[in-house]
Amino acid sequence: MSDQSPDAFRSQFQAIEARLGSAARPAEREELKRDIIALFRSVDAALADLGRMKEDIRGLVERYKQGNASPAAGAPQFTGARPAVHADHLGASTYMEKGWSLISLGDYPGAIQALEKALSLSPGEVQAQSLLGWAQMLHEDYDDALGTFSRVLMKEPANALARINVGYICLKKRIFGEAIEHLSKAIRLDNDRKATLYAHYYLGLVYLEREMYEDAQTFFRKTLRLGPNLIEAQFELGRALWLAGQRDEALQTWGAGHKANKFNPWAKRCKEMLDVAATGGEVSRSLLS
Secondary structure (H helix, E strand, C coil), rough: CCCCCCCHHHHHHHHHHHHHCCCCCHHHHHHHHHHHHHHHHHHHHHHHHHHHHHHHHHHHHHHHHHCCCCCCCCCCCCCCCCCCCCEEEEECCHHHHHHHHHHHCCCCCHHHHHHHHHHHHHCHHHHHHHHHHHHHCCCCCCHHHHHHHHHHHCCCCCCHHHHHHHHHHHHHHCCHHHHHEEEEHHHHHHHHHHHHHHHHHHHHHHHHHHCCCHHHHHHHHHHHCCCCCCCCHHHHHHHHHHCCHHHHHHHHHHHHHHHHHHHHHHHHHHHHHHHHHCCCCCCCCCCCC
């Protein structure tokens, strides 16, 4: 079967189905059996090919993200665990897995639709709520995401990833007091390495936005001790130093960030800051949109 399109498979299925009622002789039924088996194997092979292609596309997406990452104060990297798809009679887990895949691919509206369907079939499912919160946050539906993550935290107060996401949303909405509360609690919980890392980073951003440069520097330095490769922390530490008047140290920090990985978008921002400083330009006091 050279044509592996869904329409071609459907046509073959319908042709075999039409023969079912009239195939009476053993030879006809044997031929029908062979055709059914052949169709099944063709569809199964096509699904395997599509599955591999799907994973290849994920690789393209990751390469695209690496080369085109936003140099603004971006959301925490999506780290939601892939849902285990099981045969539930409602089909909610299938929609959860679809939502997870769509978030990974950057299709946030599609993910929101799939995850809302999952929750309509299985209300209160915490993993579906967490994934929905991620999709809403990454789509910048901050009020909806805040409500979703709040429901997650009511059920799982020790969910550090949900807590730093709430802290991030509060940062973006400039609700700094609540941001500090949630991010500080994530640090005290210290039950998820990535959550602890980003809690320090976002606290640095909170204090940088409040022009409390010494506190911002403290948290960015702690971030870099936890995650030396987080170049955005180098970039922001450089800003905190520059705005505090420690310009030589700021230049050293941006220089180190640029040298760490010249292809990283944050490393490119470090180089931009070096160029701005060299030409007497102004360093922005805020990167929040």
